Amino acid sequence: MQAGKLKQILLITDGCSNQGEDPTLVASLIKEQGITVNVIGVLDHGDEDSESLQEVEEIAESGGGVSQIVYPQRLTQTVQAVTKQAMTQTLQGVVNQELRSILGDTQSIESLPPSQRGEVMEVVEELTETCDIQLLVLVDTSASMQKKIELVKEALIDLSISMNARIGDNKFSIYSFPGKKKATTQILDWSTKLDKLASVFPKLTSGGVTPTGPALKEALHHYGQAGLLRSLKRHAESEQADFGI
Amino acid sequence: MLNQSKPTLAFNLKPGTRLVGKWKRNSYVIQQVLGKGAIGAVYLAKQSDKKLVALKISDKVASISSEINVLQKLAKVRGNSPGPSLYEVDDWLAPDGICYPFYTMEYVQGSELSSFLNNRGSAWLGLLLSQLLEELDQLHQIGFIVGDLKLENVIVTNSPIRLRFIDVGGVTQIGRSVKEYTEFYDRGYWQCGDRKAEPSYDLFALAMLALQCVYPNRFKKTEDAKGLLLAKIKQAKVLSAYELVLSRAVSGRYQTAISMRQDLKKVLILQTKVEQPTATVHKGRSQNRDWLEIFMFGLSSLIFYLLTAFY
Numbered sequence: 271m272q273a274g275k276l277k278q279i280l281l282i283t284d285g286c287s288n289q290g291e292d293p294t295l296v297a298s299l300i301k302e303q304g305i306t307v308n309v310i311g312v313l314d315h316g317d318e319d320s321e322s323l324q325e326v327e328e329i330a331e332s333g334g335g336v337s338q339i340v341y342p343q344r345l346t347q348t349v350q351a352v353t354k355q356a357m358t359q360t361l362q363g364v365v366n367q368e369l370r371s372i373l374g375d376t377q378s379i380e381s382l383p384p385s386q387r388g389e390v391m392e393v394v395e396e397l398t399e400t401c402d403i404q405l406l407v408l409v410d411t412s413a414s415m416q417k418k419i420e421l422v423k424e425a426l427i428d429l430s431i432s433m434n435a436r437i438g439d440n441k442f443s444i445y446s447f448p449g450k451k452k453a454t455t456q457i458l459d460w461s462t463k464l465d466k467l468a469s470v471f472p473k474l475t476s477g478g479v480t481p482t483g484p485a486l487k488e489a490l491h492h493y494g495q496a497g498l499l500r501s502l503k504r505h506a507e508s509e510q511a512d513f514g515i
Numbered sequence: 516m517l518n519q520s521k522p523t524l525a526f527n528l529k530p531g532t533r534l535v536g537k538w539k540r541n542s543y544v545i546q547q548v549l550g551k552g553a554i555g556a557v558y559l560a561k562q563s564d565k566k567l568v569a570l571k572i573s574d575k576v577a578s579i580s581s582e583i584n585v586l587q588k589l590a591k592v593r594g595n596s597p598g599p600s601l602y603e604v605d606d607w608l609a610p611d612g613i614c615y616p617f618y619t620m621e622y623v624q625g626s627e628l629s630s631f632l633n634n635r636g637s638a639w640l641g642l643l644l645s646q647l648l649e650e651l652d653q654l655h656q657i658g659f660i661v662g663d664l665k666l667e668n669v670i671v672t673n674s675p676i677r678l679r680f681i682d683v684g685g686v687t688q689i690g691r692s693v694k695e696y697t698e699f700y701d702r703g704y705w706q707c708g709d710r711k712a713e714p715s716y717d718l719f720a721l722a723m724l725a726l727q728c729v730y731p732n733r734f735k736k737t738e739d740a741k742g743l744l745l746a747k748i749k750q751a752k753v754l755s756a757y758e759l760v761l762s763r764a765v766s767g768r769y770q771t772a773i774s775m776r777q778d779l780k781k782v783l784i785l786q787t788k789v790e791q792p793t794a795t796v797h798k799g800r801s802q803n804r805d806w807l808e809i810f811m812f813g814l815s816s817l818i819f820y821l822l823t824a825f826y
């Protein structure tokens with residue numbers, strides 16, 4: 271089994287979407303394209319209201335990804351942990367599918383006897399370490415996020431330290447939303463490091479709109495634009511096809 | 516790390532609960548909880564032969580399987596293998612219908628490092644660190660690092676007094692990216708290096724462990740992160756003897772645990788000479804030579820005393 275390319279979107283937001291398409295629907299469509307959508311919900315102290323919380327979970331669930339709600343202080347660890355967990359989860363899915371094709375329908379890592387799980391986990395870990403990854407980070411920069419932007423920036427720089435310690439290649443790109451004319455604004459085009467981020471991270475921005483759905487849709491589009499994907503049709507074969515199993 | 520995991524039965528086992536392994540059919544009675552972490556909960560449990568073991572149970576099959584892999588590799592080290600020894604691996608089909616994977620391991624009984632130092636004196640620190648370096652070296656020799664070396668993951672055992680690491684969750688193959696780490700102990704966080712698993716990563720964390728003992732409330736990162744660490748080492752009275760060794764570790768100057776241990780041993784020898792020879796009663800060969808010196812010194816002063824008394 272050799273490592274393939276993982277495609278992930280990481281959405282960092284603090285509120286409920288209030289403009290444009292339903293983000294849950296868009297996330298499902300993105301998942302269909304073989305890209306996983308993960309969401310981190312950033313809380314303010316005292317506002318644990320479940321409404322914005324619920325959307326975060328729903329988006330990640332339909333996007334086939336991982337979600338986590340945190341206070342701003344814990345962003346660094348969380349961005350790191352969510353990204354890693356998302357990778358492991360996707361790769362475990364790939365390995366499980368492989369197991370099913372060999373051992374029959376009901377097989378998964380869980381149903382193997384403990385003595386055999388170890389070998390499977392070694393494969394998952396090896397893939398996590400060696401696969402190439404494209405990570406598009408979508409940062410909500412609406413008014414209420416402004417106080418937290420500095421922490422988001424730190425967390426992303428820290429994430430690139432972790433990711434670049436891996437053997438596999440990384441490509442990151444960062445977009446903020448809402449944008450001026452479009453739903454998103456590009457902060458950083460596909461690149462391997464985030465250390466330049468310190469200088470480019472903007473002091474943003476606009477009013478109260480949170481067009482999460484449209485922003486996600488544009489994010490999908492940015493994957494195509496970068497020329498990193500040959501054609502959208504190939505997407506339909508889903509992530510798994512990328513793994514030369 | 517993810518603080519939101521739903522409370523599952525595995526995290527709330529009451530004393531007296533009996534678990535029977537699904538595959539091997541051995542039974543264990545839960546005595547008390549030893550600790551809870553991100554991956555699972557660890558309980559003190561009694562086997563049917565009355566032996567006490569530490570039992571780690573979780574709802575995360577993947578993480579626990581990977582810890583078991585590591586423990587199995589550690590077991591292959593000859594002699595005192597680093598980390599707790601692994602006994603049994605099994606699943607528990609719980610009353611809530613969920614199948615929880617678990618493993619049992621050696622129950623490492625002892626006290627937390629910082630409370631040990633409070634009770635017995637900080638003069639022990641150097642010796643304990645030196646012991647841990649020996650264990651780290653064994654691990655590095657077989658191609659792994661501890662990764663998540665921190666106060667919560669080490670224990671001082673009573674007899675013999677020894678500092679050991681107990682959590683293998685962060686153990687990572689050399690050359691890969693560190694699996695699990697804690698900010699305060701992470702050289703990446705302090706801008707002192709990357710997160711690639713190599714021996715020097717553990718040695719940095721070991722120096723931070725020493726700092727954590729002296730600064731229980733830790734301290735905040737500043738612009739010049741490395742400068743701050745060096746200053747904190749310098750400021751701490753307790754660490755003054757080890758200043759050079761710790762500064763070197765923080766600066767990534769040691770490539771192997773052995774080289775750091777050698778430098779530390781030189782400091783320890785000085786400690787035996789002047790301050791409290793009793794604090795480092797230990798079997799090492801160099802220490803024996805020291806005892807000989809002390810003995811010779813005592814003997815010569817006795818002769819000198821006798822001579823002056825006579826005349």
Ligand SMILES: Nc1ncnc2c1ncn2[C@@H]1O[C@H](COP(=O)(O)OP(=O)(O)OP(=O)(O)O)[C@@H](O)[C@H]1O
Pocket residue numbers: 516549550551552553554555556557569599620621622623624667668681682683684
């Ligand atoms: N073999 C053992 N003997 C005695 N106590 C143990 C043993 N293993 C673990 N413990 C206790 O249980 C606690 C939690 O265990 P451990 O750190 O392995 O859990 P974890 O889920 O990996 O946590 P972490 O979040 O630190 O990775 C430890 O801090 C320690 O106090």
